[in-house]
Amino acid sequence: MRFGGPHPQDRYHEQMSFDVREFRNAMGCFATGITVVTSRSASDEPLGVTVNSFSSVSLDPPLILFSLAHVGGHCQEFLASGYFAVNILTPDQRPLSDRFSMPRDNRFEGIAHDIGENGSPVFQDSLAVFECETFAVHEAGDHAVFICRVTKVHLGEEENALLFHRGQYHKL
Numbered sequence: 553m554r555f556g557g558p559h560p561q562d563r564y565h566e567q568m569s570f571d572v573r574e575f576r577n578a579m580g581c582f583a584t585g586i587t588v589v590t591s592r593s594a595s596d597e598p599l600g601v602t603v604n605s606f607s608s609v610s611l612d613p614p615l616i617l618f619s620l621a622h623v624g625g626h627c628q629e630f631l632a633s634g635y636f637a638v639n640i641l642t643p644d645q646r647p648l649s650d651r652f653s654m655p656r657d658n659r660f661e662g663i664a665h666d667i668g669e670n671g672s673p674v675f676q677d678s679l680a681v682f683e684c685e686t687f688a689v690h691e692a693g694d695h696a697v698f699i700c701r702v703t704k705v706h707l708g709e710e711e712n713a714l715l716f717h718r719g720q721y722h723k724l
């Protein structure tokens with residue numbers, strides 16, 4: 553495996569000693585929580601995507617990040633919106649992770665939610681929710697990395713977290 557140093561972008565595949573499956577399997581060893589990141593479309597429809605590429609970035613100012621694949625339709629709509637709510641899921645909210653990671657026309661159909669201060673859908677009983685707005689976006693390969701400034705924090709009552717590890721859900 554080769555890390556660092558300048559090399560032409562179009563030759564990086566030749567220099568890798570691992571394939572995409574190995575990379576995904578190795579990344580899957582890193583246990584994460586699960587979030588549903590929500591927003592609103594230009595036509596004011598609620599949007600939501602299951603995301604585990606969530607991380608804290610900065611305390612002052614309060615910044616978080618998540619990354620979205622360009623292939624999905626949501627990335628462009630999120631770039632256009634600029635306002636989000638990151639809902640951290642409890643084990644009981646596992647069905648939300650399934651709903652917001654699978655293709656369907658109206659992901660919010662029959663899903664109870666409140667509207668946050670910035671207009672993004674907020675799921676009641678989440679472990680915590682971060683309402684936030686775009687601070688910077690970095691293009692990174694086939695994903696866009698959204699760095700967002702947190703404008704409101706909701707802290708729930710539940711203590712157990714929904715976890716994701718090696719492609720399986722777990723309860724902490």
Ligand SMILES: Cc1cc2nc3c(=O)[nH]c(=O)nc-3n(C[C@H](O)[C@H](O)[C@H](O)COP(=O)(O)O)c2cc1C
Pocket residue numbers: 586600601602603604605606619620621623624625626627649652653654655716
């Ligand atoms: C546990 C889990 C974590 C995921 N994390 C991400 C993520 O961090 N970024 C991303 O772009 N997609 C992630 N996905 C996939 C998206 O949820 C899924 O592809 C997306 O909802 C498809 O919507 P779209 O193609 O309409 O944009 C994840 C899926 C699952 C099940």
